[in-house]
Amino acid sequence: MLTAVPPPVTVRVPGKINLHLAVGALRSDGFHELVTVFHAVSLFDEVTVATSDAPGVEVHGEGIVEVPEDETNLAWRAVAMLAAHVGRPAEVRVTLRKGIPVAGGMAGGSADAAGALLGLSTLWKLDLTRDELSRMAAQLGSDVTFALHGGTALGTGRGERVVPVLSRHSQHWVIALHRQGLSTPAVYRELDRLRLAAAGPDGPSPPERPVEPVLEALAGGDPRQLALSLGNDLQAAAVSLAPDLRRTLRAGVSAGALAGIVSGSGPSCAFLCANADAAVEVAAELAGAGVCRTVRVARGPVPGARVIDAPDPP
Ligand code: C5P
Known part of the structure; x- marks a missing residue:
């Protein structure tokens, strides 16, 4: 019997700026203790996750020569982590359309990882809670959790612990x-x-x-x-x-x-x-x-x- 292939899922995910970034001591794990205020802004990447027998990542947009298209791409690491978490082979293709500047300090790679996590969990109908996604996001990078949540948020730890901040007006x-x-x-x-x-x-x-x-x-x-x-x-x-x-x-x-x-x-x-x-x-x-x-x-x-x-x- 043939099983229907689910349609591709596209996730839109914003870049961020830090309105406040206080860098504390260097920790023994190589990260610095931070207190930061993240602010998601309207420059977006689009991350499409599709079932594929040619798994991998492709990247489109400005500045993409600096973005790896191999398993070191953070979006692919997100896919591999989620696939391992649920014990399924990562038979998907991830397409990144970059609108966030590459290597610009706006967390574009982290945004792609967040998009890949949400995209794959939606494609596979995994029914994960935002908390489960956040836990995986935190392992992938300091800014990935915020890219899932967006808005304006206070970040602590190495940046991966985020709580929303009241922010009136655009x-x-x-x-x-x-x-x-x-x-x-x-x-x-x-x-x-x-x-x-x-x-x-x-x-x-x-x-x-x-x-x-x-x-x-x-x-x-x-x-x-x-x-x-x-x-x-x-x-x-x-x-x-x-x-x-x-x-x-x-x-x-x-x-x-x-x-x-x-x-x-x-x-x-x-x-x-x-x-x-x-x-x-x-x-x-x-x-x-x-x-x-x-x-x-x-x-x-x-x-x-x-x-x-x-x-x-x-
Ligand atoms: O977590 P992420 O992969 O984005 O971090 C990239 C690098 O930035 C780390 O390897 C580390 O050198 C530096 N970093 C840091 N302290 C943080 C976040 C990042 O030193 N809180």
């Missing part, structure tokens, strides 16, 4: 994409190096970056107040490795943004704008300033990984 952003990507581990290493150079091995621990002001600003919803409370401990390290980011950050503020910040480990920069019209104006001026590869307008928060009816054409 915020409007311009994202400036850099010419070259930065490696996340390299940026964390550079931060450790800078801290050691500043304080010495027995020197004082890094200054605390309190999270309360950003939480209060989000609850109030005023972008001007939020602009004053954005902060990222990784920014100095990203700028140290890619010094021209300084010029990009200055240009966004000169173009009328309320504030600019390196997104996560960079090198994408996120500029907070007063409203949607201001974001379009800032994007146009920044695009003409020659300080970045390209710009995108985005809003946040947006929901996390969601199954959609049909993908956009590639």
